[in-house]
Amino acid sequence: MSISAEEVKKVAHLARLAVPDEQLEGYVRNLSNILKLVGQLQAVDTAGVEPMAHPLDMAQRLREDVVTENNHREQYQAVAPEVENGLYLVPKVIE
Amino acid sequence: MEWETVIGLEVHAQLSTNSKIFSGSSIAYGAEPNTQANLVDLGMPGVLPVLNKKAVEMAIRLGLAIDAQIAPKSIFARKNYFYPDLPKGYQISQYELPVVANGHLDIELEDGGAKRIGITRAHLEEDAGKSLHEDFHGKTGIDLNRAGTPLLEIVSEPDMRSAKEAVAYLKKLHVLVRYLGVCDGNMQEGSFRCDANVSVRRPGQPFGTRAEIKNLNSFKFIERAINYEVGRQIDLLESGGKVVQETRLYDPDRDETRSMRGKEDANDYRYFPDPDLLPVAITAEDIAAVRATLPELPHVRMQRFMDAFGLSHYDAELLTQNREVAGYFEAVASGCNDAKLAANWVIGEVSKALADNGLEIAASPVSSDALVELLKRIQDNTLSNKIARDVFAAMWDGEGSADEVIGRKGLKQITDTSAIEAVIDEIIANNPKQVEEYRSGKDKLFGFFVGQAMKASKGKANPAALNDILKKKLEG
Amino acid sequence: MSQADSIHTLSLKGIRDGVQSGAFSVMEATDAYLDRIERFNPELNAYITVTRESARAQAVAVDNRIRKGELSGPLAGVPYSLKDLFCSEGVLTTCASNMLRNFVSPYDAHVAEKLKAAGGVLLGKNNMDEFAMGSSNETSAFGNVRNPWDTSKVPGGSSGGGAASIAARLAPMTLGTDTGGSIRQPASFCNITGIKPTYGRISRFGMIAFASSLDQCGPMAPSAEDCAITLNVIAGLDSRDSTSVDLPVPDYTASLNGSIEGLKIGLPKEFFAEGLAPQVGDVIDRAIKEFQAKGAIIKEVSLPNSHLAVPVYYVVAPAECSSNLSRFDGVRFGHRCADPKDLTDLYERSRWEGFGAEVKRRIMIGTYALSAGYYDAYYLKAQQVRRLIKQDFETAFAEVDVIMGPSCPTTAFGLGAKKDDPIAMYLEDLYTIPVSLAGLPGMTFPIGFAADGLPVGIQLVGNYFEEARMLNIAHQYQSWTDWHTRLPAKFA
Numbered sequence A: 001m002s003i004s005a006e007e008v009k010k011v012a013h014l015a016r017l018a019v020p021d022e023q024l025e026g027y028v029r030n031l032s033n034i035l036k037l038v039g040q041l042q043a044v045d046t047a048g049v050e051p052m053a054h055p056l057d058m059a060q061r062l063r064e065d066v067v068t069e070n071n072h073r074e075q076y077q078a079v080a081p082e083v084e085n086g087l088y089l090v091p092k093v094i095e
Numbered sequence B: 001m002e003w004e005t006v007i008g009l010e011v012h013a014q015l016s017t018n019s020k021i022f023s024g025s026s027i028a029y030g031a032e033p034n035t036q037a038n039l040v041d042l043g044m045p046g047v048l049p050v051l052n053k054k055a056v057e058m059a060i061r062l063g064l065a066i067d068a069q070i071a072p073k074s075i076f077a078r079k080n081y082f083y084p085d086l087p088k089g090y091q092i093s094q095y096e097l098p099v100v101a102n103g104h105l106d107i108e109l110e111d112g113g114a115k116r117i118g119i120t121r122a123h124l125e126e127d128a129g130k131s132l133h134e135d136f137h138g139k140t141g142i143d144l145n146r147a148g149t150p151l152l153e154i155v156s157e158p159d160m161r162s163a164k165e166a167v168a169y170l171k172k173l174h175v176l177v178r179y180l181g182v183c184d185g186n187m188q189e190g191s192f193r194c195d196a197n198v199s200v201r202r203p204g205q206p207f208g209t210r211a212e213i214k215n216l217n218s219f220k221f222i223e224r225a226i227n228y229e230v231g232r233q234i235d236l237l238e239s240g241g242k243v244v245q246e247t248r249l250y251d252p253d254r255d256e257t258r259s260m261r262g263k264e265d266a267n268d269y270r271y272f273p274d275p276d277l278l279p280v281a282i283t284a285e286d287i288a289a290v291r292a293t294l295p296e297l298p299h300v301r302m303q304r305f306m307d308a309f310g311l312s313h314y315d316a317e318l319l320t321q322n323r324e325v326a327g328y329f330e331a332v333a334s335g336c337n338d339a340k341l342a343a344n345w346v347i348g349e350v351s352k353a354l355a356d357n358g359l360e361i362a363a364s365p366v367s368s369d370a371l372v373e374l375l376k377r378i379q380d381n382t383l384s385n386k387i388a389r390d391v392f393a394a395m396w397d398g399e400g401s402a403d404e405v406i407g408r409k410g411l412k413q414i415t416d417t418s419a420i421e422a423v424i425d426e427i428i429a430n431n432p433k434q435v436e437e438y439r440s441g442k443d444k445l446f447g448f449f450v451g452q453a454m455k456a457s458k459g460k461a462n463p464a465a466l467n468d469i470l471k472k473k474l475e476g
Numbered sequence C: 001m002s003q004a005d006s007i008h009t010l011s012l013k014g015i016r017d018g019v020q021s022g023a024f025s026v027m028e029a030t031d032a033y034l035d036r037i038e039r040f041n042p043e044l045n046a047y048i049t050v051t052r053e054s055a056r057a058q059a060v061a062v063d064n065r066i067r068k069g070e071l072s073g074p075l076a077g078v079p080y081s082l083k084d085l086f087c088s089e090g091v092l093t094t095c096a097s098n099m100l101r102n103f104v105s106p107y108d109a110h111v112a113e114k115l116k117a118a119g120g121v122l123l124g125k126n127n128m129d130e131f132a133m134g135s136s137n138e139t140s141a142f143g144n145v146r147n148p149w150d151t152s153k154v155p156g157g158s159s160g161g162g163a164a165s166i167a168a169r170l171a172p173m174t175l176g177t178d179t180g181g182s183i184r185q186p187a188s189f190c191n192i193t194g195i196k197p198t199y200g201r202i203s204r205f206g207m208i209a210f211a212s213s214l215d216q217c218g219p220m221a222p223s224a225e226d227c228a229i230t231l232n233v234i235a236g237l238d239s240r241d242s243t244s245v246d247l248p249v250p251d252y253t254a255s256l257n258g259s260i261e262g263l264k265i266g267l268p269k270e271f272f273a274e275g276l277a278p279q280v281g282d283v284i285d286r287a288i289k290e291f292q293a294k295g296a297i298i299k300e301v302s303l304p305n306s307h308l309a310v311p312v313y314y315v316v317a318p319a320e321c322s323s324n325l326s327r328f329d330g331v332r333f334g335h336r337c338a339d340p341k342d343l344t345d346l347y348e349r350s351r352w353e354g355f356g357a358e359v360k361r362r363i364m365i366g367t368y369a370l371s372a373g374y375y376d377a378y379y380l381k382a383q384q385v386r387r388l389i390k391q392d393f394e395t396a397f398a399e400v401d402v403i404m405g406p407s408c409p410t411t412a413f414g415l416g417a418k419k420d421d422p423i424a425m426y427l428e429d430l431y432t433i434p435v436s437l438a439g440l441p442g443m444t445f446p447i448g449f450a451a452d453g454l455p456v457g458i459q460l461v462g463n464y465f466e467e468a469r470m471l472n473i474a475h476q477y478q479s480w481t482d483w484h485t486r487l488p489a490k491f492a
């Protein structure tokens, strides 16, 4: 099991990671090795085995519908790269 | 050879909870940017979602109202994509095992017939924030107040065959969610949003390629957008082109849909069960508890109004558009024992006065009991319909109860015949010429005498009594 | 004053009693550790942030409250450190990543709140593998950590800074996290005690996520008793983490002295097969014999699917991490690249610059495993095998009370030895990962030194929520042995 340079590029874009061309080859090699490792799973017979998404066999605990929060905008935006008039700013989004 | 239109609809209904679906932030509309976005809504490192119980109950509520199956075990999943109004880089939604599946809604067609529209599923999910594109020196501003607002996405089967059917389905659903109290239905504020999947095909052929139209925030636009899109697809196909599967945006100003490529770029959402949220268990008891609080559904109530009160389909439908109005009507109808009279007044005077003053029925200055008191005065001939309308106006302006207004203004109708005879004798005496002409066969002058008599009695003469006394006297 | 020179040799109980009796003040205890950090951290690099000022301010406040008799709990006046992925309000919280190099958390993690409320004094934030992804602490953007027992060796990871801090007594107790062995492996490499409780026993709120269905916080300290005292304070339900379990929290110190006679210990034969370094196997065998001599019953058990745990883990953990780390996008916090030309550029460069190579590898593998066409073959398949692994444990626990075996196949390896071979690094965790996948509690405690002079820890696995029994067993062992009290000469 291995992954091509094209697939790595596609995956990197899905994950929003800009892989520089000169580093692509190294990622192709490493990711292929990891896929080889996890490839062992294909041989296992899992017919009828229920997938395990979670270690606990429990139901979800829900919360009551009450408003418990108040405004902390200044405090939370203190760690933001760019804000103006209480808005987070990003490069123009073309709709 | 003609074309058949195929339409499926996705409605995003904002649930009327107090707090967000996964956090304790308020969902009140119109707050200052980012003042209702807490650590969880902002997707800060280390925070976790905790599901709002009320949102689940509301989903069950809708599910029961559309005869759907409620999943005993429901799963939340992550839909992964990057967008500035999506703080975590994924939307918590449902993929496999939504809370609600396999329901339906029956719509009435123009020809009076009915049609059943299948509802594939209804799932809970969180809303995204808002991108503000007005220029911040070439940048886009992000407001995350809306991020995490609870949504119920209601997905229909591709069962509709015209824009009219689509609108009929949406109106029916719109009435239902408001009736159930799960959504305020405010389309301007985006509480009730619709995406339409539209395709065309030759009758009997498999489905054609569909386009998804977004941003449909009024019934008018929905109908226009679908019709435009159908036309576009037919022209395309008839000129030998192909329809591409894509998302299109409706532009009300240009009345056209246009492709939204770019936001697409080969989306692969990588759905998987959210490891922060265990399966939601919904027991028979939970469902029974919600069922116990279900109101009588609009279509059931409409039928009852027709059967029990003999109302027309039109009146019954008008009176069941809104739960409070229907309740007001029923109170008045039973209070005065005359459903038709009650219907005429609620649909007429009351609705008109509410509309003129932009009020909801709950805020009506004339309560159902007060209206009953007024209608009783019509029934016992104290008031004519015309005078009753004046009394209603006075009651609306807070001048007191029906009887108080009648007493104060001396509006009591004259039923005692001697008084009426006196009035008529005087009129006959004062108008010999007209009497002559009438007796010589010009009977349309009868109206003239009625008018005079009413004028003389300031409209208080009982019309029926006045009529036959006048007849007798004129015959002479 | 001679008292102050030996504070670092005290147990948590010793420190607590000392400040209560007035033998020394919280300030003296705090300064004793701050001085050791100043002296030894430059060589070990175990701390990313030392909160000297706030620690001394806290010490003054706690001293006052103790004098007023307002504070007398088991952690009142006790200094501690936190792995740098626990959010601490007003304190730099980096996850050892350039992505969060300047991130001052606006809030406290649940466990940070608990320790604060108990009167603990935060000394600083420990170095770690970036976003807890690594087994050697070499993926940290703040430089590698050195093992106090041999500074040419790694301390293990991802909680390597914490393990080194405890081993060299730069803190008497720390909190780490364990996703596939990140508490147990470094604790074993550094001759300390560490426990990863049952998944859900401690709230994850404020613990920056790596793999949500595996991450679990746990105490690291010299002894099982110290861990029990700490667990008493941090375990339990938290309304902000719906996966935290609503079960009563026993007093973990109450049962420490219980007898282990008749205890049924299972040894998974797969954990003693090839792959286990003989010099480690010898030390493990000796410890097992000691338990046997004290009346424990030894039984062989089998975990037939355990060899599949590493492959399963390297699908499940990256899949979850690829999604968990999407929030680091340069918009609301964290690193943003210089003048992005458009939105995609903002995302792709900020994330590329902010994350290190191992984190990026795992994000890419996880993205691939979840992507269209591969989901069933990788993610779903891994989830099914994960259940098989859990079932192996259920079968074993039908026959034995606890399971014992090596924590790691080798002793601490050389700095750089596996840095460029991810697969070799992943295989370090082959004994700890199965336990994490099952969500079972696992711990490690010191049982001596291998032929190469480096420490060896034994892994103890209990059934769900059996932490009290596990701590009891480890404490008994520590009552007959003194391995856990040994200090590396250089840092004595």
Ligand SMILES: [Mg+2]
Pocket (backbone or CB within 6 Å): B010, B153
């Ligand atoms: Mg949709």
Ligand SMILES: [Zn+2]
Pocket (backbone or CB within 6 Å): B012, B125, B153
């Ligand atoms: Zn949706």
